[in-house]
């Protein structure tokens with residue numbers, strides 16, 4: 001099976017990364033707020049009148065973008081849907097192949113499949129974008145589970161336009177405003193895909209984008225570019241847990257690893273060779289990280305590591321105190 005796959009893809013390492021992600025990201029049940037069991041498998045009906053199940057048919061094994069709409073909504077939905085249509089245009093034929101769009105109505109009493117079909121047509125929704133209706137209570141339950149629910153009384157349109165982006169196999173979910181700039185949204189979605197399917201990286205404008213989202217640029221870049229394969233302090237994913245890596249490796253090496261990982265590999269850098277061995281010959285892709293962004297990322301790794309170390313030693317102190325002190329392994333964390 002592996003051989004067959006290898007033939008189909010040029011980026012062997014990325015494919016392996018994806019396959020591994022399927023295997024690895026699953027078992028850590030403790031932190032998987034978004035496990036398979038999390039998603040209701042409610043029955044929904046598409047604009048073509050086909051019955052589907054939310055988890056099994058729509059999101060399992062897929063990368064998805066989900067929003068809530070209703071066809072008679074006046075303010076935010078038309079804009080939201082138009083934005084998504086632009087995103088679809090930018091992503092082109094990846095929609096329906098690499099990524100699936102779902103717009104679920106929150107007004108199922110009025111939004112019949114036919115009404116949804118007409119709405120989809122109005123916005124030139126292309127293939128890969130499904131409009132869904134169902135039982136009111138199922139949809140409410142679903143929208144609460146997805147974190148897309150908003151109090152109808154509190155907003156002009158009865159809902160807040162959020163877009164949920166998810167990579168079900170990787171267990172990665174993020175919520176954006178569906179009104180975000182379509183270029184930004186498609187870049188976000190594209191990066192989601194690119195981080196493991198396609199080596200066509202782009203340089204970030206971390207400062208402007210993250211500033212508008214109110215995030216630390218390092219944190220933002222990490223979530224966007226590295227989070228598919230790495231955690232800081234939450235264990236190995238496809239690549240190693242990066243907690244403490246700024247203590248064990250020197251800065252020049254880290255810069256090279258982040259910016260030119262393939263060069264280290266070509267030079268048979270001993271650390272890289274050992275890592276490649278350990279991580280099943282999956283190696284880090286070149287994500288075309290600019291200097292400034294690499295600095296932000298390293299800054300983030302340093303600050304995350306020290307924050308986690310502080311937390312751990314505080315917890316340890318508390319535990320030692322509770323146990324009456326004198327524990328043999330009350331050594332501070334590395």
Ligand code: HEC
Nearest residue numbers: 017195225226229238239240258275276279282283284297
């Ligand atoms: C497709 C998966 C993938 C992505 C995305 C990825 N990495 Fe990696 N990374 C790996 C793997 C696998 C290794 C271990 C093998 C190797 O060194 O090539 C690794 C190794 C590393 C190491 C060395 C760890 C050590 O113990 O010395 C660092 C540092 C690192 N990655 C940082 C990053 C940063 C920062 C990003 C985001 C810009 C990133 N990686 C994105 C897969 C990935």
